[in-house]
Amino acid sequence: MKGKVNSIQTLGTVDGPGVRFVVFMQGCPLRCAYCHNPDTWSFDEGDEYTAKELLDKILRYKTYFGITGGVTVSGGEPLMQARFVSELFRLCKDNGIHTCIDTSGCLWNDDVKELLDVTDLCLLDVKMTNESDYINYIGCGIKPVLSFLKKLSQINKPTWIRHVVVKGVTNTEENINGLAEIIRGHSNIEKVELLPFKKLCLSKYENLGLDFRFKDIPETSNEEIDELKKILQLKLGV
Ligand code: SF4
Numbered sequence: 329m330k331g332k333v334n335s336i337q338t339l340g341t342v343d344g345p346g347v348r349f350v351v352f353m354q355g356c357p358l359r360c361a362y363c364h365n366p367d368t369w370s371f372d373e374g375d376e377y378t379a380k381e382l383l384d385k386i387l388r389y390k391t392y393f394g395i396t397g398g399v400t401v402s403g404g405e406p407l408m409q410a411r412f413v414s415e416l417f418r419l420c421k422d423n424g425i426h427t428c429i430d431t432s433g434c435l436w437n438d439d440v441k442e443l444l445d446v447t448d449l450c451l452l453d454v455k456m457t458n459e460s461d462y463i464n465y466i467g468c469g470i471k472p473v474l475s476f477l478k479k480l481s482q483i484n485k486p487t488w489i490r491h492v493v494v495k496g497v498t499n500t501e502e503n504i505n506g507l508a509e510i511i512r513g514h515s516n517i518e519k520v521e522l523l524p525f526k527k528l529c530l531s532k533y534e535n536l537g538l539d540f541r542f543k544d545i546p547e548t549s550n551e552e553i554d555e556l557k558k559i560l561q562l563k564l565g566v
Pocket of ligand 1: 359360362363365366403404405
């Protein structure tokens with residue numbers, strides 16, 4: 329089986345613990361208004377790899393992973409190619425490499441279930457905290473995502489929650505309350521990352537002739553992230 333890959337980052341440090349080989353899969357059914365990777369959306373683009381071909385590349389960097397690093401498969405939406413990612417992760421596990429997916433959690437089927445069996449850590453992007461924002465800014469409802477989180481919780485899968493803070497959309501106290509409500513009670517959640525909205529991707533949109541819906545919204549400062557983190561910690565009592 330071959331997988332369609334958009335790009336590879338050999339020594340990533342922001343997608344999971346430690347130093348990681350990050351594979352960005354091609355294809356995504358969603359259209360997040362702040363998406364950094366609109367070039368991954370189309371299912372017609374991308375380079376084809378077998379899992380073994382990717383593993384051979386990964387093994388060249390294994391010494392950099394140390395105890396905590398490993399491989400992260402992001403996207404696009406990795407769940408769209410769950411069988412391929414499972415095959416890759418099985419090879420990684422055979423070679424003692426930590427595996428992680430970065431997903432929107434927007435779908436569930438038997439292939440996804442099998443993928444989680446060989447996934448050590450799930451980075452789940454809880455993109456919004458209510459149905460109307462999901463429909464308006466993401467392109468799916470919130471229910472599949474909440475259900476995905478519930479399934480992760482039931483199998484006690486180590487999970488990090490990621491949430492992008494966008495001025496006027498997700499930077500409100502009400503939204504942070506909503507995030508706390510979603511997170512509360514799931515003991516598998518090890519970490520919550522609030523990420524600042526950035527506009528580095530603007531040129532990608534221009535090159536693709538696409539409209540970047542949030543182009544007029546200012547980037548989120550680290551100070552604002554720190555403030556919201558404090559509010560979230562208070563809400564969660566941690
Ligand atoms: S799920 Fe990820 S790749 Fe897909 S549109 Fe959203 S941010 Fe972009």
